[in-house]
Amino acid sequence: MKFFVDTADVKDIRELNELGLLDGVTTNPSLIMKAGRDIKEVTKEICDIVDGPVSAEVTATEFTAMMKEADILSKIADNICIKVPLTFDGLRACKAITSDGRKVNVTLCFAATQALLAAKAGATFISPFIGRIDDMGVDGMELISEIRTIYDNYDFKTEILAASVRTVNHVKQAALIGADVATVPPATLRALVKHPLTDKGLDAFLADWAKTGQKIG
Numbered sequence: 001m002k003f004f005v006d007t008a009d010v011k012d013i014r015e016l017n018e019l020g021l022l023d024g025v026t027t028n029p030s031l032i033m034k035a036g037r038d039i040k041e042v043t044k045e046i047c048d049i050v051d052g053p054v055s056a057e058v059t060a061t062e063f064t065a066m067m068k069e070a071d072i073l074s075k076i077a078d079n080i081c082i083k084v085p086l087t088f089d090g091l092r093a094c095k096a097i098t099s100d101g102r103k104v105n106v107t108l109c110f111a112a113t114q115a116l117l118a119a120k121a122g123a124t125f126i127s128p129f130i131g132r133i134d135d136m137g138v139d140g141m142e143l144i145s146e147i148r149t150i151y152d153n154y155d156f157k158t159e160i161l162a163a164s165v166r167t168v169n170h171v172k173q174a175a176l177i178g179a180d181v182a183t184v185p186p187a188t189l190r191a192l193v194k195h196p197l198t199d200k201g202l203d204a205f206l207a208d209w210a211k212t213g214q215k216i217g
Contacts, residue, residue, distance in 0.1 A: 001175045004052070004161070004183035008035035010045050012186040017050050024052035026105070026127075026163070026183040028083065029059055040076060047077030055105045055125075057083035058093070066093040074102055081105050081124060086114050091121040098122035105161065112146035119156040125181065130174070131164035140164070141173045148178045168192055 002023035005016055008031040016022050025046050032039050039056070047054045056076065058069040066089060070082045081103035084090040094104045098121075105125040106118040110133060118126045128147060130140030147160050159180035165171060168191050171182050 001171075001179065002052075002159075002181040003189060004055075004181055005189055006031070006163070006165070006183045006185050008032050008037075008042055008046070009186065010035075010042065010049070013046055014049055016186060016189060021189065022050055022052065023181070024054065024081075024183075025050055026055040026083070026161075028055075028057045028107070040072075043073070043080070044076050047079050050079070052079065053081035053103055053105075053124075054079055055081045055083040055107075057107065061085070061087065061089060063089040063092050066090065067096060070097055070102075083107050083127075086118060091117055094118065094121040094123050098124065107163070109147075110143070112143060112150055115147040115158075115160075116150055119151060119154075119158040123158045125159050125161040127161045127163040127183070129164035130162055130170055131166040133164075134166075140170075141177060144174055144177045144179050 003021055004024040004026050005013060005022055006026045007013060008027045013025060035042050043056050056073045058066045060066045060069050066084060073082055074080050082097050083105040084093050086106050086108050094106055097104050103124040105127055106123040107127040109115050109126050109128040115126045128143050133140035133143060144160060144162060151158060161181040161183055162174040162179040163183050165182055165184045165188060171184060171192060174182050
């Protein structure tokens with residue numbers, strides 16, 4: 001599974017990238033707002049940090065305006081992945097952009113039929129929102145499973161990018177089902193390494209080592 005970090009915080013991105021954990025980054029207008037910086041400036045800095053795709057989202061909702069914004073965003077860096085909403089105009093833009101050899105992340109997916117349309121439009125990534133579906137009292141992982149089955153049935157190359165990930169369990173379940181990517185907040189990505197028995201075991205090893213009076217090097 002690939003790991004993308006879902007943030008526009010350059011400090012977090014730099015730290016996680018130095019650990020060798022990042023395969024890409026996803027941003028959206030809300031994350032840009034939290035960063036409090038110019039979208040082109042912060043996106044360019046992020047693209048300079050990571051080698052993988054950096055999703056930058058259009059804010060227009062009409063096809064022609066989407067294409068204009070996509071052209072502007074694409075010029076920021078070679079690893080920009082244009083993010084478009086799952087609407088008919090968004091799918092039309094997806095087809096046009098991917099036909100031009102550029103990557104597209106189709107976002108705000110809440111149904112398997114939507115994911116089917118995105119794949120037919122040539123999407124590089126489809127972003128089903130797990131957490132928001134859970135909020136409605138429905139299991140978001142069921143959507144991931146349905147999309148995986150459909151894509152495998154027809155050998156679609158679109159990658160399933162599990163989004164709106166809120167917990168370590170979300171990551172685990174998405175990986176078990178076969179999602180290609182999970183995009184997670186920095187805190188959730190860091191939490192993947194944690195387990196109380198790991199901490200307990202390390203403390204015991206260190207205590208025993210101290211009793212030996214030895215040093216390595």
